[in-house]
Amino acid sequence: MRIDIVSIFPEYLAALDLSLVGKARVAGLLDLRVHDLRDWTTDRHRTVDDTPFGGGAGMVMRPDVWGQAIDELTATGPAHLVVPTPSGATFTQRTAEALATEDQLVFACGRYEGIDARVAEHYRAAGHRVSELSIGDYVLNGGEVASLVMVEAVARLLPGVIGNPESLVEESHGAAGLLEYPVYTKPPVWSDLEVPDVLLSGHHAKIRRWRRDRALEKTSARRPDLIAALDASTLDKHDRAF
Numbered sequence: 001m002r003i004d005i006v007s008i009f010p011e012y013l014a015a016l017d018l019s020l021v022g023k024a025r026v027a028g029l030l031d032l033r034v035h036d037l038r039d040w041t042t043d044r045h046r047t048v049d050d051t052p053f054g055g056g057a058g059m060v061m062r063p064d065v066w067g068q069a070i071d072e073l074t075a076t077g078p079a080h081l082v083v084p085t086p087s088g089a090t091f092t093q094r095t096a097e098a099l100a101t102e103d104q105l106v107f108a109c110g111r112y113e114g115i116d117a118r119v120a121e122h123y124r125a126a127g128h129r130v131s132e133l134s135i136g137d138y139v140l141n142g143g144e145v146a147s148l149v150m151v152e153a154v155a156r157l158l159p160g161v162i163g164n165p166e167s168l169v170e171e172s173h174g175a176a177g178l179l180e181y182p183v184y185t186k187p188p189v190w191s192d193l194e195v196p197d198v199l200l201s202g203h204h205a206k207i208r209r210w211r212r213d214r215a216l217e218k219t220s221a222r223r224p225d226l227i228a229a230l231d232a233s234t235l236d237k238h239d240r241a242f
């Protein structure tokens with residue numbers, strides 16, 4: 001997969017040089033490129049914004065500069081344009097799974113009051129998939145942090161990026177559709193708190209059952225909406241006790 005991220009603060013995306021995503025780039029599992037939007041400006045002040053039509057506070061990012069950038073970056077084939085915005089559809093694990101199947105993603109990081117609405121309209125009309133996505137109901141100062149979140153959530157789903165793909169099933173919002181069970185490691189006693197005996201028993205069936213019970217318990221308590229969304233056939237009689 002190729003991912004292009006365009007921003008007027010490209011250094012904001014430096015975190016993607018680190019850890020698993022950074023290693024995946026070095027290993028060639030992910031072709032991730034960060035670009036400075038101002039590289040597509042033509043004036044001496046490298047202007048990317050202007051005042052909003054209709055009045056109002058702040059500035060709006062110009063469609064012509066974004067058009068030059070996105071045209072160049074999508075010239076080699078079908079790309080999915082992702083535009084982070086607080087007014088977008090909610091980005092979820094299901095969204096990440098869908099984006100992870102794409103050949104190329106282009107993230108357009110807005111600043112100021114956002115990007116001229118004609119940019120998304122233009123690329124939809126040109127046949128591109130365009131997703132205006134929110135990472136939650138709170139307002140950031142730009143699209144960079146949201147892009148970091150979405151790129152990490154997508155990249156970790158790509159083959160070879162995380163060591164044990166089986167862990168994707170049992171983690172929160174994974175294939176099991178539950179929040180993940182509590183995890184423990186050494187020492188067996190810390191701060192007068194003990195690790196649950198079953199986890200020290202070596203009885204794998206009991207451990208699986210205990211973990212599923214804790215996941216059901218946590219999900220029922222914190223996210224009953226996820227329980228309601230579960231396919232009933234995935235819950236056995238024991239499960240229904242939560």
Ligand SMILES: Nc1cc(-c2ccc3cc[nH]c3c2)n[nH]1
Nearest residue numbers: 085086110135136140141142143
């Ligand atoms: N979920 C969420 C996205 C954003 C966001 C995304 C892009 C821009 C551009 C200017 N302000 C922005 C805020 N805030 N919250």
